[in-house]
Every structure is written in C-alpha cells, then in structure tokens.
Amino acid sequence: MKNIRTDLALEAREVLQEQNQFHIPGVKVDEEEKEGVKISRVHIMSPLGEENLGKPQGNYITLEAMDIKYRDPEYQETVSTLLAQELGKLMNLNDNSVILVVGLGNWNITPDSLGPKVVDRVLVTRHIFEYIPEQVDERIRSVCAVAPGVLGITGIETGEIIMGIVQRLKPDFVIAIDALASRKTDRIGTTIQIADTGINPGSGIGNKRMGLNRDTLGVPTIAIGVPTVVYAHTIGRDCIQLMMDEFTNQAGPGSSFYQMFKQMDEEQLDAMVQQVVSRSMGDLVVTRKETDLMMDYIADILADGLDLALHKNMTIEDINHFLN
Amino acid sequence: MKNIRTDLALEAREVLQEQNQFHIPGVKVDEEEKEGVKISRVHIMSPLGEENLGKPQGNYITLEAMDIKYRDPEYQETVSTLLAQELGKLMNLNDNSVILVVGLGNWNITPDSLGPKVVDRVLVTRHIFEYIPEQVDERIRSVCAVAPGVLGITGIETGEIIMGIVQRLKPDFVIAIDALASRKTDRIGTTIQIADTGINPGSGIGNKRMGLNRDTLGVPTIAIGVPTVVYAHTIGRDCIQLMMDEFTNQAGPGSSFYQMFKQMDEEQLDAMVQQVVSRSMGDLVVTRKETDLMMDYIADILADGLDLALHKNMTIEDINHFLN
Amino acid sequence: MKNIRTDLALEAREVLQEQNQFHIPGVKVDEEEKEGVKISRVHIMSPLGEENLGKPQGNYITLEAMDIKYRDPEYQETVSTLLAQELGKLMNLNDNSVILVVGLGNWNITPDSLGPKVVDRVLVTRHIFEYIPEQVDERIRSVCAVAPGVLGITGIETGEIIMGIVQRLKPDFVIAIDALASRKTDRIGTTIQIADTGINPGSGIGNKRMGLNRDTLGVPTIAIGVPTVVYAHTIGRDCIQLMMDEFTNQAGPGSSFYQMFKQMDEEQLDAMVQQVVSRSMGDLVVTRKETDLMMDYIADILADGLDLALHKNMTIEDINHFLN
C-alpha cells in the first residue's frame, strides 16, 4: 500500500482488489445504489483492518455520483439529500447540539479551495442562539463555521487554530471539509467521502502535520472530502503498471519479459515516472480544465447537504429562505 | 460627539475644532509633515480626554498620504516606511517576540476586505521557527496571521475566535487590521490610523460586539485601520450642516432663520437625511467607484509596512525575495 | 433638468413632478402593479417630449421590484418573467432572428460589472446554429453575446468594437446591458429600465462618447439597465434641496430666507456640495456595502429574463438544463 497515494478508503480497498485480495481481514464493506448514486460503506473494524487499508479504524462512506458533472439541479439535490442521510447516521444530534464546520484548504489555490467555499455557503446560526435567542426558529440547530487558512498563509498549523477555537467554543461535533487527491481521474469532482475518523496527518491536498480528530480535538469529528485532483505521479505510475500487466499477460509468466519486470523495484519505477513528470513533480496535479466552475457546484452540494443534515425538517427551499 | 460616526481620533478632534474647541482637556496633539505625508499623533491622556474625544485612552497616530491614489511606487514605499517607523515606536519588540496579525472584515464585501487581503500578503514566519528552526534567517521575527471572518459568515463573534487562538499561541503582540469609516470622503483610501488601544466594540465597517484589546486578549494590541467608506448618512448630515452655517452667517444670529435652526433637534435633522438616503440607509456607503483596485494597493502598503516593522534590517526588496 | 444626473426616464419625470409639472407635453405615462412589481411605461412621443425629459424619443419601461433585495427565489423568477414579457413587447422576433447581447462596463469595477456578468450567464446558441445546425432545439433562437470592455482597458471606444462586430455578424437585434446611476438610493439594485432607444452618449456609469442605437448600429437596439450607484453629489444636492424646501415652507414666501434662497444659483449650490464630497468627487458613489453580492443576483435575474424572452416556450428550468 505504501506507495499508493489516495485519500479514499474505497480506493485503498480497490488497490488490494486489483492484487486479487477480495477478502480483507478486519474490514467490512457494503454497497448499494440509490437514484444514480453508488454508496459504499467501508468499515475498518480492527487494528488488522487498519494495517491492511492504511487508514485508521472507523467508518468511511463514499458517494459516487458520476453524473454530477452534468450539473442537473435535481440530481444535485439528490446527492445533497443522500449526503445528509449518511451524515445523519454518523452523528447523534440532539436539539442542543452545537456543530462547528471547519473548511480546510487554501482559498487562493482553486483545487484546494473547497473547504473555504463551503464555509462561505453553509447556513450558520450560532450567533442567533447567542445574541437573539428569541428569534431562533425551532427547526434550526446551532451551527458555526471557520476557514482557518493554511500553514503558508498563516504560519500556524491548522490544527492549532482549530484546537484554540474548539477549546473556547466547546462544540459537540466538528465537521471538517477538505479537498482530496484520488487515484482515478473520473473521481475528480464526482465522489464524496464521509469519515468518522476525522482528518489525519498527510491527508488532503495541502500538507497537514496534525490530525483533526476525536483524539486531538476531544469531540467527535467527521471529515467530508471530495477529490479535486489526481497527482500527476499517480497517472504515470498507473500507465506503466497497466502496460506491464498487458505485456505480462501476452508474454506469459515464463517469459524473459516477466523476469525483467519482476526485477524492477518500486524505486526504479518511481524514477521512470519522474523522468516524465519532471523535477517539480510535487505540485503537478491532474485536474479538469474547468476546475473553477467545478469547485463552485461541489461546494453548493456539500453546503446543501450539511444544511439538510444539521437542521431539522428543512428542505433546500426552506434553507434558501434562511440564507437570503 | 455622539451623533458623529467616525473611527478616526483625528476626525473626532476635528469635529470639536469645528465647534471652536481648540484646546481639548486630557488630549495632546502633535503634527508633522514628512515626505508628502502628514503625521498626526493624538494622545488621549486621561478619562477626561477619553470623554471629550469619545475614544479610549492611548495613542492614535494618523498618516495622511493624499497622493496614494496616484499609485507611484516610490511614494507607496515612503508610506510603508513611515508606517513601519510609527508602528515600531508603539511596540517594544525583542528578538524572541511573537506577533499575531489579525485581518478583520469580510472577504466577500470589497470595502470590508482590507484585513483578509493584508493577511494574504504579509510575510509569515512562525512555522519556520516551529518546524525548521535551523532555517531561520537572523533578520526575521516570528510572525503569524489569521483572517477570522465575520459574524455573518462564521456565526462566531470575531473576538471569541481570536481569544481562542491567542490563548493557544500566546503571542507577545496582536496587530488587528480593519477597514474603517471616516467622515470625510477625501480620507477614503488615503489615511492610515495606528492605535495602541486595539479595536473597540462598534468600530470598523462591520459590527463588532467585543473588543480586541489588552483587556480582552491579555497582550498589547495595536489596531491599524484605513477608511474605505463614508456612510451616506454622514454626507447628508454634512451637507445640511454646511448649508445651515452658510445661511446663519448670511442671516445673522438675530434672524428668524437662526431661530428656526436652533429649534431643530438632532432627531429632526436625522429624519431629513433619512428622507434622502432612504430606508435601507444602514448599508449605504460612499466609496470610490474603483474600490476593488484601491483595496489591493492599500493592502500592499500595509503588508509592506508590517513586514518592515516586524522584521529586522530588511528592505522591501529583501522581503520580496522571502515572499517568493 | 440639466443639473440632474439620472439615467432613468422615470426619475427625469419625477423631477418635473416635484416641480409640480404633472402633465408633460409630448410624454405619455402609464403604470400598473403586478405581483409586487411596479411597472411604469414612459413613452416620449415627440421632440417636445424629448426636450422636456432630456431623453430621446421612444419607450422606457421601468420595473421597480423593491423586494429583490430579500433574494427570494420565487420573487426573482417573477421579476425575470415580467422582464421577459416587457422585452417581448418591444421586439418583433421571428424564428430566424439573430440577437446580439452586449454587456457594457468594466469587469474590474464591481458596480460597473453588470454587463460582463450577464454575458457570462446568458444562454448563447449562435454557435450551435452555425456549426452543428442538426442539434438545434426548435425552442431556441440564435443568441450571441460579447463584453467589449471599457475605453480605459481597451483604448477603443466601445461603440467602435460593437459596430465592427455588428457589421460582420449582422444580427437582427442588439440588446445592450449596462449599470446605471439613479437619483434615489432605494433604486440601487431594485429597478430595471428597458428602453428601445438604445444607449446614448454619457449614460451608464462609465463614460461613453458614442451611442449604441439604431442610428449608429443600423439595427433595432434595446438597452437594459439597472442602477447600481447614486453619485455622492446627488445625495448632497438632494439633502440641501430638501432642507431648503423645509425652511421655505416654514418661513413662507415673503420671508428673507426665501429671498436668500432665490438668489442662490446652481453654481453656488454645487460649490457647497463640493465642499462636502471633496475634490475627487467624480468617482465618489453611494452604493450598498454588499455590492459584490447584489451584482451577482441582479445579473442572474437579467440573464434569466433574457433567456425567457429570446427563446420560445422555455421555462427557467429548461434553460438551466441547456446551460449546464
């Protein structure tokens, strides 16, 4: 697993499947399809499962909504509604719950700006509870939101900013939104992962040194992420892998080709890819030319999903009335 | 004083001068001109001065740089350098000082976006001290920066977010940047106020309920503000006042006109203005058509001034090398 | 009329009404109210009417939709629909009509960016007719759109760019969208004017030297404008006027005050206002603090209205499907 860079538990599992490991000890998976959206639930149940998938124990729910890119308003509403349902199952909300939404990422880098964009759109209400409690509609819960920025802008580890705010506000739940990197290009802007394990160091597009999870924050922490890029390196690796498989198939396991291939190690492969994607590889990403537009509609879908999940008996229409 | 809405101590004093109060008890003022910039230092020394000017005790330094609008790079550098000098006098920095820059305001509202824009441009270094101390250049101090957002976006009082962060990071100084409202239109985008009293409730363009000052944060707090708007209401009031003065002069104090004028109270005057600037008066502001551009160059000047003040023996050129 | 700066025929008429001129020779006015929107139709029928209102002969239809600012999606749809209906009455479209939408204004100056924003959102279809005619849906007409920029960005008079394009494309209609200046602050972002006289020199927020109308372009040209600012100078003038009226009423026409007032000429009044709104008066405008947001929703309403008017039997929902 170690050389595969993916933020999706679903993809970590796919990698093992590609290596013909269909039963993964310590991991339970179930899948269903609803209204054109494929929902996969990966449950990592034990330290063994943790080791096998390279992700912390917990629940990872993935919505694959391939048609999002056609930007049909009804389909978008369907995705928001399914997101809200899955989110609801992971959170035990009551009438007095206070929820802090954290939008991770860099607002100046389009494919990393998902979190800040969601913070700009989500319905916040905590100030109504605090300052004009008499105006609180009985359908709303207390929601607040921050976009803390990234290390390069603030000089402060994101985790520290959030810990400071959490210690002061004492929310009952934290929901962290982040842009992710996937392995497959067709997941860019079409897949949403919800994880009750929070954010862990090294995940997301930016670099994180500190986790945002129950251990570090002291409150249940849900992460919601959407892949917005695939690292160029991944594309290179995948192309080479595919060709090797192809030729190995054709040449057969007894062939000299197969021998040659077996002798190549990870490092040799990486060096090859590096020749193609150049020295400044680290920040090279594959994305859609229309990323700017994509970020906007994904942020809308997540904000709508959060609004539906966090408040009570409200439709998207009700929420629009509140927002405006 | 109470009906005059200004964030500048300088203007509070001007209002008294217009009423022929030239000596203000408890207040000391000195003025000088340097390289095309008028520097005024208003020192409110006592509770009496506080009451007279309607501002907390402390130092208020104003740079009036009327030529900023011509965007001459050398003049901009002059203003940044003078800002750095004045800032240096108010802060007792040593080699180990940690400074937190707070960019107040709403990034989605152009005339209120000054603070977030400065945060995006200022040189942050704290992460170098924390994570790669061996790479620290001896000329830099530890600087970090946050743009907390506004109540309507976050649902959290700005002061609470900053308190949480200050309690965790324990900086030695906080510098809060904010867009202000002035009384005079020619101060829009041309005047910089530095105050060692921090930010106090109700100041700035947005609404603040909680101060950001030594009392609330526990560390010395400097506020830097630039007027980006004049309230439409102020324009209306000033026009009426001006006309009244004119007619009173012409008609003489014994005239019936003077009598009529004397009988009008504040409320009647406000009601008159309201007829012109309409019901939704609260958010009507006077600004330059080119606000978007103006915000950018003002943010550059403030960021340069901060960089020069907070680090040691560095020129703007040195800082540009660091930033890029 | 000459000292009153307004782009709205409705306001030109109001000024006369304020001077107790209720019947204006050469001008016909009718008004109705529909679903919370006040529709006024000013028809300037003769050179006399032209002179009286200071606007070219033709039809000026104004939709006053004061509740737009609450951003209720249904109300916005109502306004778009009424706009489409009024627009339809001024244009004699047939199945083969080609329509060119011109978005005037400067995309870098928020209150002047209405035209370019509408161009970005309107449904364009001309390329389908030209390059893939077999895919043309029978409900659509051929629509194209350009945002030519402003003199300061291009170095070219906007009219010249449009003439060049019109001569090449030979559209049947031109619709020019522009941000306007009104006299009354409560019209900012709430009023839409449609005029079959096109755009005439000096109208709009930017400076125009050349008209965009049937005379200059050779095709019927409709102008759609929305006030996004009031000049600060207008506010000043109005406040002074109001106060004078007040005092004149109180003092009576025989009073010395009335005499004084009668002796003041336009120039004296302007000089007074100038003292308050400063030397750089030209670019000082009154607008909403939230202009950025306002521009977005107004552009949506206009784009929807255009889409409904220019295509056949389509709902906003149908159009959204086309756009995405």
Add this chain to the structure above:
Amino acid sequence: MKNIRTDLALEAREVLQEQNQFHIPGVKVDEEEKEGVKISRVHIMSPLGEENLGKPQGNYITLEAMDIKYRDPEYQETVSTLLAQELGKLMNLNDNSVILVVGLGNWNITPDSLGPKVVDRVLVTRHIFEYIPEQVDERIRSVCAVAPGVLGITGIETGEIIMGIVQRLKPDFVIAIDALASRKTDRIGTTIQIADTGINPGSGIGNKRMGLNRDTLGVPTIAIGVPTVVYAHTIGRDCIQLMMDEFTNQAGPGSSFYQMFKQMDEEQLDAMVQQVVSRSMGDLVVTRKETDLMMDYIADILADGLDLALHKNMTIEDINHFLN
C-alpha cells in the same frame, strides 16, 4: 508527428530529435543563452519544413526561463526585456504604427485566462491618440487591446469578432496572446513562444476553428503563447513510451518483447492510456497546484514585455508611471 499534441515548434523538433532526426530539411534552428534564459529560434523555411514540423512556415522563437517560478523581480524584468527584444525583431514598427493586442482564452478557466489577464495589464494608448492627441507623449505608440472571450461564452467564433474589429480599426499589427499546451511539464509557466505565423486552428488550450494570421486578418499577426498545461493524455503516452524504450534496450532488438512492441499500433497505445485517464479525458490537464498565482506573474511578464516592445525608450518604471 500527428499524434503528438504540442503548440511549441521547439517541442515538435524535439520529438524528431528523440527519433534521431537531427537534421530536419527545410528547418533552420539556432540557440543561445542570455542571462539565464535559453533562446531558441526555429525557422521553418519551406513547405518541406512545414510538413516535417507540422507547423506553418515562419519564425518561432522560444524563451525558456526555468527560474521564473522563483519569482525574483529582477529575473522577471530580464525575461520581459528579452521578450521585448525578440518581439522587436519580428515587427517593423514606425512612429505611426497602431497595434492591436488580442487576449484569447476564457477568463473563467484559470489555466486558459492568460490572454484576458494580459489585456487587463497592458498599457493602452490608442484613445489618447484619438481623443486627446495633444497629450500624447512622444515615447508612446498607439496600442489597443481586446479580450474577445471564447465560443462557449459568446456563441461567436473568436476569429469573427477579431475580423470585425480589425476591419474597423485597421491596425498595422495584431499580437495575439494565448495559453498553450506543451508536452513537458517543466515548460508549464516557464516558456514563452513568439511566432510570426499567428494563431492557427486547433492551437491553444481552447478550441479554435479559424486562424488569426496574416491570411485571415490581412495584417501581420504575431502570436505569443505560454504553456499552462500538459494534457493528461500526453503524460500517459510519455510514460508508456519511456518504459518501452527501457525494456527494448534491455531486451535487445531481437527479443520477443521488441516484436510485441513493434506490433502495437498508435490506436492500441491510445486505448491503454485512455483506460488510465478515464473517459472524460478531453478536459483533463496536468498543471501546477498554484496555477492561480502562476497566471498572475506570467501575465505581468508578458504585459511588461509588450509595453517595452511597443513603445519607445521606455523602462518598466516609466511604464508603471503611465499605468497608474
């Protein structure tokens, strides 16, 4: 050549070199290095050269400025100056020349927004010559600029808009700015190509059906382009090619591997790549995560280079005074 997608003549030549074709009939190449910038001049001299490189006859000058990414202001000025020099050699400007700068591309798609950004920054002067000739500084020439938008926004082929404008304005030169696709990732944002052949159908990131060149516009047309993306497909193809070469080397030309490889045709290779970069391949691009920032500084360099080339005896400092 036909399956290699590159907009750079330099890369077309490299492809041939990689195939051990070092002398290309009909093509002359010279190279030099100046102040850290590699300048290559590819001259396609005949129809044979045209066929060999797959580009029209003419001059293609490439500046490879690998250190641009460090954003050193002095290095940026060097690049602008070299660009101005090369541009000067291709244009025969006299005191009365009128130059039209055309910024191609889509302002809403970050990696395609180079042209519009340059238009926003270049010094335009034509309006001074037209409307206030008495204020013309003797160092300036008449320059104007337009950003026509793209087919999907306007519904009009870009070439048609430009032809309309050119016919009306009759400039002496057109300079078209466009974002390009390269084959190599380290050219993203570091390489500038100047070609006196103009823009030809299919070049640039967007789709163009119509050329912008001397034939279509009737005036000499220079194209300036900077690669901002590499197509994901190119990365895939290159990785596979590299691996094949590696294995062929190791296995030798008599090996069965070599045989297998020889039997694969272009289509099979493309199909392989497609499996990795997915169905929606067309709009998948490799770019820097920091594209937003990169576009800004590249646009500055191009605008400065244009200003230096198009006016007379002016420094970047002089131009900044003019611009502000």
